[in-house]
Amino acid sequence: MASSKGILIETSLVLAALLEGPLGEEVRSYLRGIKEKGGHISEPLLAEIHNLDEPRREWVARLLKDLPFPILRMNLDAINLAQRYVYNKIFEGPLRDLGLHAALASVKAWEELVTLDERLITAREGIERINQVANYPTPAFSLPLSIRWTGDEELDRVRALSWRVTGEKKGEEVVRIIQDMAASFLKEKRLALEKVGKVELF
Numbered sequence: 552m553a554s555s556k557g558i559l560i561e562t563s564l565v566l567a568a569l570l571e572g573p574l575g576e577e578v579r580s581y582l583r584g585i586k587e588k589g590g591h592i593s594e595p596l597l598a599e600i601h602n603l604d605e606p607r608r609e610w611v612a613r614l615l616k617d618l619p620f621p622i623l624r625m626n627l628d629a630i631n632l633a634q635r636y637v638y639n640k641i642f643e644g645p646l647r648d649l650g651l652h653a654a655l656a657s658v659k660a661w662e663e664l665v666t667l668d669e670r671l672i673t674a675r676e677g678i679e680r681i682n683q684v685a686n687y688p689t690p691a692f693s694l695p696l697s698i699r700w701t702g703d704e705e706l707d708r709v710r711a712l713s714w715r716v717t718g719e720k721k722g723e724e725v726v727r728i729i730q731d732m733a734a735s736f737l738k739e740k741r742l743a744l745e746k747v748g749k750v751e752l753f
Contacts, residue, residue, distance in 0.1 A: 553610055553685055555723075557590075557661045557662060557663075558661070558663045559587050559590075559591055559592075559619065559623060559655065559661050559664050559665070559690070560582070560585070560590055560593075561594050561664060561666035561667075561671065562600070563668045564581075564582065564612075564667055565592070565614065566595065566599070567698060567700065569607060569611065569698060577698065581695060581696055582587075585665065591621050591622065592622055593622060593624075593655055595648060595651050595654065595729055596652070597733035597737065598728075598729045598732035599648065599678050599709055600736060601732045601733065602707070602712070603705055603709060604705065609740070612645065612740035613719075615740075615742055615744065618745075620744065621745040622744050622745065622746045623659060623747050623748055624747060625655065625726050625729050625733075626655075626659075626726065626751055627726050627751055629659075630726055631722050632657060632658055632685060633647050633650045633653075635685065636650040636654065636674075636677070636678065636681060637650070639680075641677035644714045645707070645711035645714045645716050646670070646707075646713070647710070648713050649668065650666060650674070650678070651670075652688070653674070656690040657678070657682050657687040657689055657690060660688050661690050662691065662692045663693055664691070665693045666692065667694060667698060668700060669700065672692050675692050716746065
C-alpha cells in the first residue's frame with residue numbers, strides 16, 4: 552500500500568508545545584517546521600484535548616490558530632485496529648486511545664507518526680506484527696526531539712475514562728463519539744481547520 556507521505560502528530564507533542572521556556576519553544580519550532588512538510592493532527596487528538604481542563608484547552612486552541620494543521624478524520628478501520636492492539640495485549644485497555652494514533656496512521660498508510668511518548672516506540676514491534684496480519688503498513692515512529700517526555704497524568708486519565716465509557720461500545724459508535732468531541736472543540740474555540748478524509752456514515 553502506498554504511503555500518503557504525511558506526518559501525523561500525536562497528542563504529547565501538542566501538549567509539550569504549551570510548556571514555558573526553552574523546552575516549549577523547541578517543540579513549537581519543530582511543529583512550525585513540520586507544518587510545512589505535511590504535518591497533520593487528527594480527530595482523536597482533538598477529542599483528547601476537548602476533555603482536558605482549562606486553561607490548556609484554550610492554550611491548544613491558540614496554538615492551532617497560529618499553526619492551523621489540517622485534521623485527519625477518524626474512521627472505523629482505525630478503531631477496529633486499535634481494539635486489536637488491546638486484544639493482543641500491545642496496549643492495556645486504558646491506553647487504547649494512545650494506540651489509536653498509531654492505528655489511524657497505519658490504516659491511512661501515512662509515512663510517519665511523531666510523538667514524545669516512548670510507550671508508542673516500545674510498542675512498535677507489537678503494532679507492526681498486528682498490522683502485518685491485518686494487511687496494513689506500519690509508519691515510522693519518531694521521537695523527534697531531545698526533550699524527555701515524563702508523561703501527562705491528565706491525558707492518561709482522559710484516555711482511561713474514554714476506555715471505561717466506550718470499551719464495550721460498537722466501533723461505529725466510538726467513531727461517532729470521537730468525531731463529535733473533536734467537532735465540539737473546534738466549534739467552541741472557533742477553529743476553522745481543513746479536514747482530510749471522507750466522512751463515514753453509519
